Amino acid sequence: xxxxxLLEPVKTTAREAGAILWEMYQSGNFTEQQKQDSSPVTTADxxxxxxxxxxxxxxxxxxxxxxxxxxxxxxxxxxxxxRYWLIDPMDGTQEFVARSGDFAVSIxxxxxxWPALGVIYWPKEDVTYYATRxxxxxxxHKNLINxxxxxxxxxxxxxxxxxxxxxxxxxxxxxxxxAQVIEYMPLGSCSLKSCLVAEGKADCYLRLGPTGEWxxxxxxxxxxxxxGRILDSQFASLSYNQRETLANPDFMVMGQAAVPWQQLIxxxxxxxxx
Numbered sequence: 001x002x003x004x005x006l007l008e009p010v011k012t013t014a015r016e017a018g019a020i021l022w023e024m025y026q027s028g029n030f031t032e033q034q035k036q037d038s039s040p041v042t043t044a045d046x047x048x049x050x051x052x053x054x055x056x057x058x059x060x061x062x063x064x065x066x067x068x069x070x071x072x073x074x075x076x077x078x079x080x081x082x083r084y085w086l087i088d089p090m091d092g093t094q095e096f097v098a099r100s101g102d103f104a105v106s107i108x109x110x111x112x113x114w115p116a117l118g119v120i121y122w123p124k125e126d127v128t129y130y131a132t133r134x135x136x137x138x139x140x141h142k143n144l145i146n147x148x149x150x151x152x153x154x155x156x157x158x159x160x161x162x163x164x165x166x167x168x169x170x171x172x173x174x175x176x177x178x179a180q181v182i183e184y185m186p187l188g189s190c191s192l193k194s195c196l197v198a199e200g201k202a203d204c205y206l207r208l209g210p211t212g213e214w215x216x217x218x219x220x221x222x223x224x225x226x227x228g229r230i231l232d233s234q235f236a237s238l239s240y241n242q243r244e245t246l247a248n249p250d251f252m253v254m255g256q257a258a259v260p261w262q263q264l265i266x267x268x269x270x271x272x273x274x
Contacts, residue, residue, distance in 0.1 A: 003117050003132040006059070006109065010119050011128055011140075013055040014105045017048040018123035021090055021103065025123075032097055037210070040093045045069055048089035048105060056085050056107075063109075066246070068214045075244045083111045084241070086217040091120075092189030094166055102165070102188025108217030110240050118218030120191050129195045129222055137225035139199055150227040150255035151200035158183040159264065162193035162205040162253075171208050177264045194219035194253045198226035205253040206265070213238075213246040219253070228255045233268045235261070 024030045024044040032042045049069040056065055065085040066072065078084070085107065090096060092103030101124035109117040111133075120129040129148070131137035137148040153159065158181040163172060165186045176182060185202050187193050190211060196202040198219070207215075216238060220230050232238055233250040250268070254261050 003109070004135070006117060007119075007130065007132055009055075009059050010107055010109075010117065011121075011130060013052055013059075014107050014119045014121035015128065016055070017051050017089060017105045018121040020044070020048050020051055021096070021105070022123040025096060025099075025101075025103075039210075040097060041069065042090075042093060042096065044096065045090045045093055049087070052087055052089055052105070052107065056087075060085075066214070066241075068212055072246065075241075078241060081241065083109060083116075086110050086115070086214050086240070088191070088212075088214040091191045091215060095188035098166075098188075100165065100188050102192055104189050104191050106191050106214060106218045108214075108221065110217060113240055113242070115217045115221040115240065118221040120195055120218050120222065122189075122192060129198065129219075131222040131225040133221060133225070135225070137198055137222045139195075148199045148222075148226040150197060150223075151203055153203050153256050153259050159204060159259075160185055160202045162187055162196045162202040164188070164193070167209065172206050175206060175208075175266050175268070177266075180264055190215045191219050194223055194230070197228055197253045197255050198223045200226075200255070203255045203259070204261075204265075206250075207248075207252070208250050211248040211251070213240055213248060216248060216251065223253055227257070228253065229257070230254075235267055 030042045030044045035041050067087045088106040091106045095102040105121040107119045108115045116133040128140040160183045162185045165188050193205045230253050
């Protein structure tokens with residue numbers, strides 16, 4: 001009941017933050033700067049971040065918040081948190097700046113070290129993806145709600161892989177079995193590509209390169225409730241709030257469990273975050 005009571009207010013908060021992003025996107029009334037890690041941040045990220053934090057604080061004043069756009073408290077202060085909010089106010093800032101429209105709001109609730117509630121809102125399409133643990137995953141477009149399920153891939157079909165619009169394709173190709181027929185599906189935003197797998201439009205998404213736990217928190221529960229998995233490049237589980245840094249290793253979002261993923265995708269060890 002705790003999760004179900006939170007779901008609708010969190011969906012509303014994500015949509016409100018998305019409306020802030022969309023208004024600034026359409027008007028062009030934002031500025032961009034570089035963070036210390038050289039990734040971009042805009043005044044739109046920060047405006048959405050402030051709105052989400054204010055709403056979540058009012059909703060659950062006793063639950064702490066981790067956001068990509070706020071200072072991360074030391075592990076010694078957060079390691080014993082039983083639950084916390086994990087947010088990315090705008091996943092896909094590069095897409096926002098590049099004017100593709102492929103950016104999203106991401107809000108997760110992590111309980112006892114694992115995501116239990118996830119909401120992703122895509123302002124351009126007015127689509128909300130959401131899930132709570134043990135209750136299924138759903139896609140909502142306006143008032144139309146459909147339950148999501150990963151694609152039941154057949155061995156004689158091409159493997160549909162979601163890929164970035166902004167990153168080179170060759171590193172992905174090198175990870176795949178050369179005999180497998182591949183259909184590549186370009187889309188912006190890490191979370192939106194993961195949701196493609198959850199709703200069955202893609203079979204897999206390989207993420208190579210820097211991400212944070214806020215990039216996988218919400219989609220972790222959405223993908224799992226749709227029948228898929230998110231694993232690191234060694235086919236091991238991700239972790240949450242276990243390290244001083246919240247950097248993710250390279251990871252894979254995989255659909256149907258019956259697909260022989262370890263035969264189709266080469267495991268690597270060089271990108272493991274310790």
